[in-house]
Amino acid sequence: MGSTRTTGVPTKLTQGSQTKGGIGESTLRPDGTLKVTGEFAYSSDMWHEDMLWGQTLRSTVAHAEIVSIDISEALAMDGVYAVMTYDDLPAEMKNYGLEIQDTPVLAHGKVRHHGEPVALVAADHPETARRAAAKIVVEYKELPLITDEASATAPDAVLVHEGRTDSHMSHVPHPNIVHRQPIIRGNAAEAAKKADVIVKGEYTFGMQDQAFLGPESGLAVPAEDGGVDLYVATQWLHSDLEQIAPVLGLPEEKVRMTLSGVGGAFGGREDISMQIHACLLALRTGKPVKIVYNRFESFFGHVHRHPAKLYYEHGATKDGKLTHMKCKIVLDGGAYASASPAVVGNASSLSVGPYVIDDVEIEAIALYTNNPPCGAMRGFGAVQACFAYEAQMDKLAAKLGMDPVELRQLNAMEQGTLLPTGQVVDSPAPVAEILRRVKSRPLPPERQWESSEGSDVRQLPGGLSNTTHGEGVVRGVGYAVGIKNVGFSEGFDDYSTAKVRMEVINGEPVATVHTAMAEVGQGGVTVHAQIARTELGVNQVTIHPADTQVGSAGSSSASRQTYVTGGAVKNSCELVREKVLEIGRRKFGSYHPAWATAELLLEGGKVVTDGGEVLGDLVDVLEDESVEIEAEWRHRPTEPFDLKTGQGNGHVQYSFAAHRAVVEVDTELGLVKVIELAVAQDVGKALNPLSVLGQIQGGTTQGLGVAVMEEIIVDPKTAKVKNPSFTDYLIPTILDTPTIPVDVLELADEHAPYGLRGIGEAPTLSSTPAVLAAIRNATGLELNRTPVRPEHLTGT
Incomplete structure (x- = not known):
């Protein structure tokens, strides 16, 4: 699963370019060995003397009066x-x-849903807590179920939430609609008259689970000041804090949170799970009090990916130029x-x-x-949409008799494109180029299962x-490309905070970086050290455990942490560097006139001029002094989308990835083998190329999962999950994961730190429709839903 890198606009590194382990190098994760050897301490491994075990009793019905x-x-x-x-x-506040x-x-x-928390138990043994919860008797009076758009928006529909008062109520046509966002640009109805070809499609996207391997877990410890210390696996410490403190009836300073080892997240830990319950019992x-969900409970204890119905119409001229697009996207948010x-x-x-489509x-x-x-x-929201619009591109190409990649390239956006929201794409958008790269890559050999030594059934x-x-096995090739926003959007104050300390320890200059960033596997623990080495010119960097004793870092989501917390x-x-140089000028400036110049660098623990002349050792500069600065950093502001037209500069940055999928399908049995998923992606600047590769391959594999195997099945008659375990909810294993060659472009975004671009989500978008396109190419079937099951391929 190798990779290639292509650098476009270079990014100048002004500090510490000779320091080992800086920006642009593939540094290893400090927790990597511990994780692969099973020695890493996850939140579920925590222990405290004399601790109790918490257990949650959950509802056995989906909608009922208690x-x-x-x-x-x-x-x-x-x-x-x-x-x-x-x-x-x-406390008076009882919701979050x-x-x-x-x-x-x-x-x-x-x-309001099956598995909703009803009661809590604390006991001296986890099995005692489970047995006690089972002895709680709850009498329910069942209510009618709301399970789809028809039942939710009927004039006489039962309301899931009676007496709603939130800010979205003023612009939704029915109380059972959480939020509605239209986007109108140009005149799609008039533009449709210019189309030589119109294609329509109705698409279904299944409910996907984040399927992280580390279960929801945490430990709450009551404190002498009447507060509580919570050690938990989460994605956003300060958001948790803002939701937890009010329902405990405590000021935020008495709820102290520390990040514990996180066994994956992918969005599922953005919401509260066991945090409040553990604190209440403590x-x-x-x-x-410690709470650890088992796998069965985990399926009820966190949110999932929104299933969706998507209705699309595209038009094009006979030469393939898109004329218009209409769509309606219905997302099921649940209870x-x-x-x-x-x-x-x-x-x-x-x-x-x-x-580029002017009329939408x-x-x-x-x-x-x-x-x-x-x-x-x-990739939320963008993943579901990408599945539909890429299927439409293939459908349109087939009707026009065009190559599907050429159709996409003909209509590809680029830097300077005006989006349907009225926002201008003001950084590189190499959509046509990444498509060219995946298409030009050599295809894997045919009939790889055959060899001189016999058949390799794997x-x-x-x-x-x-x-x-090999009987009845047919090969197919498919392409897809996607666009994903980076960072929080629509006017959200997206910032992060970092505290950096520089001092001398045992005769060596050392930097300590303290943020509240949740390390969920994305690699911030390496990147933050790389940034400190680059900017401060030191080799020794310590990453302080993440907690709420420093300002917020926001969520580890939206591909934002390297951009925003890295920026912080x-x-x-x-700021620390300037302070250190100020100390040096005060101490040594009179001895050497070069100290007075502005262009002084920190490299390898020394102060040097931009010409390389060494002016002093950082150990001598700092001596008994230390410098510590805590500061925030914000990206450019965004604005809310207009609730009637959808116009507005809603996003700060975009990322792009393209995939080519090669599959082999047994058309008799309905089985699919994905042979290769080639990727091309612009990352702006690869701060840690090894981590970049891992993020792209990981996101690609999650997209593969939802294409051919992953779906939470909800019984429409009871609204109960039918497959809440990894026995019945399937995720890709190493045997399912294809070769994933990666072509990395580095086209710097001048607005971002080091020119970087958020990368974690974009590959999840286009891998799913690429796999579906390849299966369609192999079978000739329409295949308008995810995941594809054997019965969809055989008609049984």
């Missing part, structure tokens, strides 16, 4: 220290939520809002894809239903199940 709750048997059990229901919550505080800490009055019992408003914003504003008519909505709550997952559809030896680290390092 008639009564009897906790007497549970309380009477030996080893049980506390049982809590809604009536035991200590990322944007809309519509999620109750514990169900009150009614439950404060109630006066003892440390609570979570990130649904932001998902709607992304889905609508990116629904055209990386193409777009509508995206998210529903409240009694299905499982959905929220953030890698290379065949069905793999080691030995279902075929760079900013703080620059």
Whole structure:
């Protein structure tokens, strides 16, 4: 799974370019060896003397009034220290939520989805806690289910949330719609008259789970000051804090949060899971309380990717120029809002894809239903839209008799393109080029399963199940490209904070970087050290554990952390550097006139001129002094989309990736083997090329999963999840993962630190439609849903 790199506009590094382990080098993760040897401490590994175990009782029905709750048997059990229901919550504030505080800490009055938390238990052993929770008797009176757009928006529909008062109520046509965002530009109806060809499609995108391997877990420890210390795996410490403190009835300074080892996230840890429950039980019992979800409970304890229905129409002239696009995107948000408003914003504003279309008519909505709550997952909103608009491009190319890549290149956006929202793309947008690169790559050899030594069934559809030896196996090739925004959007104050300290320890200059960034596997722990080495010219950098004793870093999501928190680290390092040089000028400036110049660098623990003359050792400069600066950094401001027209500069940056998928399909058995998923992506600047490669290949594999195997199945009659385990919810293993060659472009964005571009999500967009396109190419079938199952290929 090798890679190639192409550098475009260079980015000048003004500090520490000779320091080992700086920007542009492939430095290894400090936690890498511990993780692969099983020695890394995850949040589920935490332990405290005399701690209790927490357990959550969850609803057994999806929509019902709570008639009564009897906790007497549970309380009477030996080893049980506390049982809590809604009536035991200590503060007036009893709801939480990322944007809309519509999620109750514990169900009150009614439950809105299967698996909703109803009661809590703390006991001296996890099995005791589970048995006690099972003894709580809840009487329900079931209510009608809301499960789709028809049932949600009917004039007489039962309301999932009665008495809504949030800010979105003023612009939605029905209380069961969380948020609606139209985008209107030009006149799609008039433009359609100029089209020689019009294609329409209805697409279904299944509910995907983040499927992180480290379960939701944490440890809450009551403190002597009446507060609580929480050690937890999360994506956003300060957002958690803002939601936790009010429902505990505590000021934020008495809720101290520290990031524990995170076993993957992908958006599923943006929402609260066990955090509040553990704190409540710890404060109630006066003892440390640990909560660890099992895999079954994990499927109910976090949000999933929004399933979607997408309705698209595209028109084109006979030579392939796009004339117009109309679409409606319906996202199922489930019982609570979570990130649904932001998902709607992304889905609508990116629904055209990386193409130039002057006349568009777009509508995206998210529903409240009694299905499982959905929220953030890698590439949210843009992933669902990309699946549909790329299928449309293939459908249009087929009707025009054009090559599907040439059609895309003909209509590809570029730097300076005006988006349907009225925003100008003001950084490189090499859409046509990345398509050219994946297309020009040599195809893998045919019939790889055959060799002189016999058949290698691992290379065949069905793999080691030995279902075929090549009979009925057909090859297909497909292409896709996508556009993803980077960072928080629509006027959100997207900033991060970094505290950087520089001092001398044991005769060596050392930098310490302290942020609240959640390291969830993306590699910030390497990048922050690389930035400090580059800017401060030191080799020894310590990364302080992330906690809430420093300002917010925002969420580890939206491909934003390297951009925003990396920018904050760079900013703080620059301020520290200037302070260190100021100290040096004060101490040594009179001895050497070069100290007075502006162009002084820090390299390898020394102060040098831009000509390379060494002026002094940092050890001598700092001596008994240290410099510590905490500073914020913000990217350029964005603005909300107009709620009637969708116009506005809603995003700060865009990233682009293209895929070519090569698949082999057993048309008799309906089995698919993805042989190769070639990628080309512009990353602006590869701060750590090895990490860049891992992010691109990881995102590609997640897109593969939703293409051919991953889907949470919800029973439409009961709104219950039918496959809440990794036995029945399948994710790609190493045997399913194809060769993923990566072509990395580095075309700097002048507005971003080092010219970098967020990279983590873009490959997740285009890998799914590329795989579907390849399967269509092999079978000739329409295939308008994800994931593709065997019965879709065989008609059985």
